[in-house]
Amino acid sequence: SQKIEQNSEALNIQEGKTATLTCNYTNYSPAYLQWYRQDPGRGPVFLLLIRENEKEKRKERLKVTFDTTLKQSLFHITASQPADSATYLCALAPSGSARQLTFGSGTQLTVLP
Amino acid sequence: NAGVMQNPRHLVRRRGQEARLRCSPMKGHSHVYWYRQLPEEGLKFMVYLQKENIIDESGMPKERFSAEFPKEGPSILRIQQVVRGDSAAYFCASSPRRGERNTGELFFGEGSRLTVL
Numbered sequence: 001s002q003k004i005e006q007n008s009e010a011l012n013i014q015e016g017k018t019a020t021l022t023c024n025y026t027n028y029s030p031a032y033l034q035w036y037r038q039d040p041g042r043g044p045v046f047l048l049l050i051r052e053n054e055k056e057k058r059k060e061r062l063k064v065t066f067d068t069t070l071k072q073s074l075f076h077i078t079a080s081q082p083a084d085s086a087t088y089l090c091a092l093a094p095s096g097s098a099r100q101l102t103f104g105s106g107t108q109l110t111v112l113p
Numbered sequence: 114n115a116g117v118m119q120n121p122r123h124l125v126r127r128r129g130q131e132a133r134l135r136c137s138p139m140k141g142h143s144h145v146y147w148y149r150q151l152p153e154e155g156l157k158f159m160v161y162l163q164k165e166n167i168i169d170e171s172g173m174p175k176e177r178f179s180a181e182f183p184k185e186g187p188s189i190l191r192i193q194q195v196v197r198g199d200s201a202a203y204f205c206a207s208s209p210r211r212g213e214r215n216t217g218e219l220f221f222g223e224g225s226r227l228t229v230l
Contacts, residue, residue, distance in 0.1 A: 004155075034218065043117075043204055043221030044156070089155065101219060103148075105155035 002027045004104040006090060012110045013080055021075040021107045023090035033066055033073050034101065038087045047088075048075075058061040080111045115140070118187075119205050119222035127230050132192040132199070134225045138207030145188045146206045146219060147173075147180060156204060162188060195229045202226045 005024045012020050023033070032051045036044035050057045050066045050073070057064045063076040077084050087108045091101040126132050138145050139163040144163055148156040158172040162182035173180065179193075182188040192199055203226075205221035 041223075043206075043223045044219075045221070046218050049218060103156040104156065105153075 002102065004028070004090065004092060004102060006088075006104040007107040010108040010110065013113060015078055015080060015082060015111055015113050019077040019080050019084065019109055020110070021088050021090075023075065023104055025071050025092055028071070028092055028094070028102075030068075031096060032093050033064075034093070035062075035064060035073075035075050035092045036089040036091060036103075038089060038106065044089055054064065063097040077109075082111045082113050085110045117142075117205055117207050117220050117222035118225050119203075119225050121225060122223065123226050123228070125228045125230060126195050128196055129194050132195050132227055134190040134205075134227070135187040136190070136205030136207075136222060138205075139220050142207035142209050142220070144208045145182050146191050146207065146208075147188075147205045150202045150204060150224070152201075153216075159190070176215075192227070195227070197229045198230045200227055214222040 007022050016020045023063045030052060032049055034049045035047045037047055038044045046066045048057055048062055052068055054066060061078045063102055065074045073090060075088060087106040089106045090104045093101050120135050124132055136145060141187055146161050147159040149159055150156050160173045160180045161169040162180060163182050164182055177193045179191045190203060202224045204221050204224045206221045208219055
């Protein structure tokens with residue numbers, strides 16, 4: 001069956017360091033992969049999208065890589081700040097048609113001052 | 114420009130009662146999705162609707178749950194005869210008209226938190 005796995009444990013890092021979050025998937029051929037941020041009690045907010053034919057995408061302090069051979073995406077936040085503390089969700093969309101996204105369970109990131 | 118609006122934000126029901134959750138998509142968006150999120154779990158797809166049509170309800174329980182998106186007015190997620198296991202956050206999301214190049218980015222509301230006593 002299709003499965004999406006993110007870092008199983010919460011991630012704590014020191015302010016200023018680079019946070020790296022992992023999203024692995026199996027039995028899936030996504031056309032694109034998205035990353036969302038979710039704060040407690042709030043709805044997810046879209047951050048970045050990367051297509052299957054793209055290796056890397058950047059937006060300000062964010063960088064996403066997508067390796068369809070390894071079936072893995074890495075999400076990096078450089079020069080992290082306490083305000084980056086949140087849960088980060090990866091989501092996959094299947095190839096061939098525009099259908100609903102499938103979300104991972106998320107990784108809770110805490111940036112310590 | 115208002116985003117996706119959900120109400121109520123919090124709803125408390127006793128077992129056996131009905132819960133109705135409403136969602137108004139972003140202006141110009143004609144596609145609505147409902148997701149459920151249990152504590153410490155990810156978002157689980159429930160149903161995908163366009164105006165007056167259910168496109169995909171593969172994630173919706175077969176009994177007690179229904180959804181609609183009428184020509185006029187918000188989308189409604191209805192849960193009949195609620196049980197404690199229905200307690201969760203229910204998120205609505207919308208997207209613009211789909212096309213071949215639509216990448217599926219979703220715009221989420223702030224959610225409706227249902228508590229069943």
